[in-house]
Amino acid sequence: MNAQLEVAVRVGLGSVALLTLWTILFLDWERLRTLAENPWNRIRPHARYLGLLAGVLVVNKFARDFGPAVSWVIGWNISGLIHSLEGSVVGTIQSVDVPFLTPFFAFIYLSGYVALLVFPFVAYLALEDPRPLREAALAYAITYTVGVICYVLFISYGPRNLIPDLVAPRLYAAYPSTQQFTGEVNSNTNVFPSLHTSLSVAVGALAWRTRETYPGWAVASTVTAFCVVLATMYLGIHWATDVVAGVVLGLGSVAVAARLVDRKHEASVEPGSE
């Protein structure tokens, strides 16, 4: 549909703008030039990791098409449970109703998030050390895999769907055409855990691990990730519970990815060469 294409283009342009800004601010021209001269040289050593991530994303897409039907049969409908656990946390967050926050958080939730997810690949491909990129690819793969499993096992509607009297659907009320766009990416029955949160937190954790190489990015990614997390609740899309689960998942997947990459690296490199 026309409207959907328009949304995709706008989100894309916003992400590109942010990516360009971050590249200018945080990346090293020398490293970028080396990368640009022969990108495949840099990508090839990581083929297995990137391939794994690509595979997970494909399975993810497949699972998202067929997942809901399976979910209704075997899944556990936890929407009411989540609400009884946390009560009106999101309602309270939404009570801060400053007009400019909706367009700001909408931009963060859509373009900011995409840029946040893409930037690590650009930044880490530009490095000699293969580990950060591999950690990123693995962390993403783990997050998506656990996420999809949860989506099939649980039916979870977000606060804007369960308690519309307390939580307003701020993103979709202000920008109705974005709902179909996000609907292509995920179903409204899959708010637990918040993948926006887990991936953003993962990016922040990865950035913190490379803070010596990219100190500016460590700060920027943390701030952006924090804004994404706030956005998911301010826009009425996620419960605080989804966010907590997302944080655990994000940090956990980076921890596991780091361990796996370290072990592989030690096995293939002389000890003490770090």
Next chain:
Amino acid sequence: MTGINPLQRTSRRTFLAGAAAIGTAGCFKGRAATGERADGSTLSLSISTVPADADPMSIRIARFLSLRMKQVGIETSLVPMSRAELAREVLLNRNFDLYVGQFPAYDTPDFLRTLLHSRFTTASGWTNPFGYVDTDIDHLLERQAHQRGSQRDATLRKIQRHVVREQPFSVVAAPEEIRIRRRRDSVDWGDSNYHTVESYLSAARGSSTETDVSGPVDPRDSDDDSTPADSLEVVVTDSRITENLNPLAVPYRTGGPVIDLLYDPLGRQIDGSLRPWLAREWNWTQTDEGVVADVSLREDLTWHDGEPLTAADVTFTFRFLADTSLGELDERVPAQRYRGATTLVQEVTAVDPTRVQITFHTSVRAVAERALTVPLLPAHVWTERTQQSTLSEVAGDRVTTAALTVSNMDPVGSGPLRFESGTAGERLVLAPFDDHFLDREAIPASLDAFGGGFTFERLAFNVVPSTKAAIGLLQEGGADLTGSPLDPRAISEFSATDELVPESRQSNELYHVGYNLRAAPLDDPAFRRALAQLIDKQYLTSEVFADRAVPAASPLATHGSLATSLKWDDGDPVTPFAGDTGTGSLDVEGARATFRDAGYEYTEHGRLIAPQ
């Protein structure tokens, strides 16, 4: 206490665990009927309904009720689920405590018979989902099916008063259905209500056709030859017609016109009376047992796949609706839809290839006519679907056939429109059926408006996720009409323009709270009445429906036979709100007293004790 006995539940879990590859499936399946209590003595109930994305009204009514139930000490949980899943859980699996939903649209008050007669409690579909058993009502319901005129109205009034006193469900409000149409020079819509079979068949090409560039532009058709003016684009918010076109699949039927455009019946209700449609003519005679209809089909009727439509298909349809296994299984598996119609039929025989004789259980022609409106099904397609279905989506111990679960996205009907293409969750495209009888030279005068059948190249339905998105699509020219009723609160910001014309019509699809009477304390009418008094229908009408609805107490609130004592009069006439009507604010002590008067007790912490 649960709505389903423990033995059934165990075998259901085993079934699911086997069906699903994941071993832990059995432990995870959520259950909506939560009559079980956490600590074993206080009452907790669940309310099943659809989320705000599907219908903002239902969930808000459910939220209102759940908050008030909590105020009177009943632990209440809200269980949101998709529309198809809610239909499945309530109408097929009977797995719920309370639900909030709408009745299906009805043509005749005889729908109460299938809704409330006790013979239907163990059946499924819109046949007594409440489990309501009352022999007095049974007699009255049977009696009205044999009466007419003022005598029948009197019986209907008696039924209403009795039913409202018993409260197997609490009617909330009769909504207005609001739709918007885009004015286009190339389309002359005529006078019919928007989004009905009549309006799609009577829509004609307007004065300017080829040169109309203001028609909807669908980027998916950029490679197509036909001009935009050739297609009618409808935007809907319910995706089920893009996923399933099986007339017998209860969870997927929305009450819209699509199935009726694909499948023709013997007769259609047009302008308030039943007109011969696939039938050329019919003759009614009266016997001791009931009326008999001698129906002659039109000549040279065909199905969409070219096969001839004969009397054999008519007898097949009625036999099939009564038992979709055609006797192959140990038990009969009737179609859950069209029960009201098929239970009126005693026998159908083919006299010759174009003539059938139908004998009915009723002696009232007006009631029997209902059976002539069922869609005819092609025998050569549906005889392949009599085997037992083991699809896990069906779940539970109910025996079901492929006929009831198949998605039928390659529908073979005989209707004026046929299936062309579709993308699940997004779009459905229908095209005119060239061999339809409406295309013939000689059609009866009563069907004049539909001469030529569907006059455009295609009729397409596009799915969007919300009312606002639907209006947006209309405004940018991507659609001609909204098919699904729109959210009245979202409409309040919309104002009619020269180009966009709204239409509002009173619907008889009443919003209501349904109770599952199969377990205590919902089997107690006094308890149900006490629950009903927690609903401030006036407040909900203005807050939830933005006043685009009328509060109601009777299931026949919009019908001429509405009992006078049940008319809305500044408050509910039978179960008034236990608080300030119109404000939504509950008199908690007063409400608790009502439960106490009904014989229920409270713990020292103010929680209602579950009956043993």
